[in-house]
Amino acid sequence: MANLTLIQAVNDGLKTAMRADPSVLVFGEDVGPKGGVFLATEGLTKEFGAGRCFDTPLSEDGIVGAAIGMAVNGLRPVCEIQFQDFIFPAFDQIVSEAAKLRYRSGGQYTAPMVIRTPYGGGIRGGLYHSQSGEAYFCHTPGLKVVIPSTPYDAKGLLLASIADPDPVLFLEPKALYRTVKGEVPEGQYTVDLSTLRTAREGKSVTVFCYGAMVPVCLKAADQAAEKGIECLVVDLRTLLPLDEEGVLEAAKQTGRVVVVHEAPRFCGFGGEISAIIAENAIEYMEAPIARVTGFDTPFPNTLEHHYMPDDRRVLDAIEHVWNY
């Protein structure tokens, strides 16, 4: 066991996969000698050579499109998009190609690949270095969408994603890269790609969240506890495929639900969670479901701390559903 930050756990996961399987390769913009703008790929070129960890020209379309071809032809590409905000030049390749290849070929051709990318706000990056675009991708059958929030999960989910037979979009909460630390086992282990994680037990209110919102919700839950409200905090960690049974079980435990994400509200992932609960467990609900989200606006810069849900806004919603 080593005590690692989330970014170190990603780095460790990449090294573990590359040591175990020579068909795994890592590429993207600035992932080589620089080691990535956040240092996720630090040391990989040195250990595995420029043939297995290399810089590409500045073309997201090229990166993802080529990854598909590599995957089709026997490699295990793990490509990086420098910021999730810059994934859109590759949207076509992800949505039209990677996600649909298995289906359109009747299972004859497949693209087992991972696209890693940092997402989310909190670094004063303005509207193009802060977005949370998970909902666009969760609306794409054929993809898997994974978001870790702890170092242990970052490595275990990454290794599971690399081993997975289907394309996985691996969204890394950049706000947590260096702000969370935790025990990470050495070597190979995986975390199942469709089970949620209970981050805190509680009987009063259920709070669903993922990524950088997990520590925010835990902080709010601590404050709620001081007021006698015990929150069950659920880290969804795999948005697609979603652990629906786990979601319903957690919702039923308290009958009071808050869903939190930094992405805009309208058509956001919170809408899906709310609908699943409304369809399957409405009779258990003691209060309307509350969502705490970013605004339905582009991501701001100077006012980002007001845009992003914080512990005060989450606590406000917890108290609201509790007192309903």
Place this chain on the structure above:
Amino acid sequence: MTKTKSDASARAVPDRVEAAALLRHMLRVRVLDERMLKLQRAGRVGFVGTAKGLEAALIGSAYALRPKDWLWSGLREGGAAVMRGLPLSEYIAQMYCNSNDTAKGRQMCNHFQHKGSNYPSWSSVIGTQIPHGVGAAFAAKQRGLDEVHAIYFGDGATSSNGFHSGLNCAGVWQVPCYFVCVDNGWAISVCSRNQTAAESFADKAVAYGMPGREVDGNDVLACLEAAREAHELARRGQPSLLVLKTYRMLGHSSSDDPTKYRDEAEVLAWAAKDPLDRFEARLLADGILAQGERARIEAELTAEIDAEIHVQEAAPKMALKTLVEDVYADVPLHLRRQYNRFIAVAERLGHATPGDGAFPL
């Protein structure tokens, strides 16, 4: 269609007034960068992408534009914007992302705009401004306007979808624009020879059916001369590609450590070709500049910039309503509601000021 190379720094003695203006504008770029880096280190601004080493390329080429022409920018053209009319106050307000910023503090640093001199800001997404400039040039042609659109981007951007689409459409449509690729050797940590297998980025022009020209980007007069030629071609409806070969002397930005991926010897070799030292030496030799004048101009510029920094330090708080404004022409009902719910909490917690109050529903 040809691709030519030239290092044709005009040998004749440059025009006195023009040369003095060019030098001053170039010096302002450098001084501004130095001040901004200092502010960044002091934690006053968040991020700086400098133009150190690129002063001749930016100023020389943009000097060819008339006020009615447009400059479509990337990360490092802010100094050219100031030359063309962006007030220093707005430049510095943008770096502070404060309430005086014309973009209301929404973009990160180094994303300048100035409507008065036809300078839209870039988004951040590399290469997307290239087809925008082409479309705007199309509009100028359609509307019969005597306008030229100069479209700037870096070596890295030549790999983007926007580069291909933009140059291809411009070539087919024959619109009044030209493309300026500032090849500063690096796209963050990826060097130009890993960006393309072509000998020069100018080679790419051939494929789009337009002239391409590689120019010594550290020679301000060569850049100006080449841009004037491209401008003249554009006015006749012929797009072209200029590649200004220069060098990014510092890191990609204030958050980058270039020693991890590049050789100090390369940096030193380019330092010997510094565009400002070179131009200064030439003007001294031609008797256009007196000894010590550069230092005097630098001191003047520094004082001017520092006075403006002082003003921007005292900018009022950003109005919270800017959170929901400008998403659409009017603030729609659903956003007014979201804001009102938010402000009710903020008021309770004491984070709002009187002007931040609720919208009428």
